[in-house]
Amino acid sequence: MEPMIQVGNLCKSFSTKSGTVEAARNISFSIEKGEIFGIIGLSGAGKSTLVRCLNLLERPTSGTVRVNGKNLTKLSEKELRKERQNIGMIFQHFNLLMQRTALDNVCFPMEIAGISKKEARKKALEYLKVVGLEEKALSYPSQLSGGQKQRVAIARVLASDPKILLCDEATSALDPQTTKAILELIKEINRDYGITVVVITHEMSVVQEICNRVAVLESGTLVESGTVEELFRSPKTEAARRLVFSGRTQIQKMEGKRLVRVTFRDKSSFEPVIANLILTYRTPVNILYADTKNIGGAAEGEMILQLPEIEEVADKMIQYLKDTNMGVEELKSDVG
Template sequence: MITISNAKKLFKTKNGSLTAVDDVSLTIKEGEIFGVIGYSGAGKSTLIRMLNGLELPTSGTVDVNGKVISGISSGELRKARQKISMIFQHFNLLWSRTVRENISFPLEIAGVRKNTREKKVEELIKLVGLDGRGDAYPSQLSGGQKQRVGIARALANDPEVLLCDEATSALDPQTTDSILELLVDINKRLGLTIVLITHEMHVIRKICHRVAVMEEGRVVELGNVLDIFKQPKEPITKRFVQQVTEPEETKETIEHLLNDYEDGLVVKLAFVGESAEQPLITTLIRSFNINVNILQGKISHTQNGAYGTLFLHLRGDVPEVKQAVEYLEKASVGVEVITND
């Protein structure tokens, strides 16, 4: 569906040139929700803008649905953009137009006739759950409603790809969730390929199938969301994963415990998919003569399955504890013994 090959983007600045995107190659499959995560300045914004030609790569090629976005004429590019929609962090609605007129705008651009336009707009208003708000102006809407208008507008020309530029970063957590659910719904119902960029791992966890982690213009890690959660390799990926799996206080609690109790071990278990549902703790207590203290636990659901972390404090005879850890390792869970350093 989307192929980016060796894409590079240089920006000329006063202090020389800046490499925003540095030799990125990616393939995104049809019908996939693909996430790109990175801190601000990582180049993800430039990368996503290459997909609809708002930024052209300095070198390399970008191919979307068989069209070489990086090399077509401006007329063809405008035509192609009608099938590659985009939604934005700050919604970017026309404030002088009502909800209905905003959604109608891309249809006007595509030269759709008035009757057809009106019918389509009504359908879209229903699809995004804005019934009855058609005549409101953007200034009369909440952030979540504005983004719904943005999504409806993006879907107007039946696009093949939807690009989401930090689409939920300006929304509160609850609204974020409802917008994310809407995106998943659209992805399933319309089979739309979605590419999103974000700095929130929560967004990736909730709706993405695959994720690319960007740092300084490069993709440093790429894979299935669940795999990335299970085994993050790069330090930056680990930090992003921790955003979701380990609340701030966990670290403090564990440090505290390590200081207070000289004996025993603090272990962090990572469960993935089915192993998350095994009665592991019961078996552990029954089979080994140890005390198990649950410090903190959390299960997160991703699009590919569940992922959980559990912090345990194991106390008892040293050999017994060691055996218990070995058992845990065999039980197909990720085990990490946390030490005080």
């Protein structure tokens, strides 16, 4: 079966007064039907440009964008408008019509599609129910919280019955708890409606929460892609490492020490290993960070250890950890 989205050698450059900006450099990847695919990168990496190329809001300088079996770059404006109806989008700042109620916002795409007002209202109420907001149908966006506004935006997307949902930093303006609830809703929609989801984010936690596979963007280049678990366990590029470690400032300060990042399947198996490690080598190790995350339904643990400065002991400890089948990776001290 053909992938739902297939991007081939996509390049996008902008001419500006100060020269040419290459926002996408020869990017290729594909997304299968029903996947939740993440695109992660720092601010300015080219994420929004790339996602806008997926529905041709931005026309690629070169390369192909195949969506749902059609090469979008080859379509006429009219054909393109039709194909775009399969692609819904939500944004960081929700983009609701402020003069319309929640209900009328959800009705909007249906009105444009020529559905009768009565039918549109009926469907809109159903979609508001799906996103858990039926009692706010008559509220205006200014009367809603950020999370509620994003729920309205999601209901509006559902109203156009899309095959694909593009989320550009859709949770970046929300607090952690609301973020979790919105990601949960996106997962539900993916599952219940079979909608393929593309999640654009600068936050690794979002990717871990929701994505199956992920691509890492840096300066317009796709530097790494794979399952979320692979990226989490063994990021291959410096860019990916930085994203995996972002927010752990305490680690950045540990200059000149030997650090290892250890990943493991479940936390209970970790404690005896560390105890034995210390007993075996009679030397303490510092645990700088420890956490367990839920990745794809499995508990995945992560720990960052500071090893003794004596090279020989540290080397042996690394070997010991490797022998216990943990993911072991030595970190450069400038990580972060």
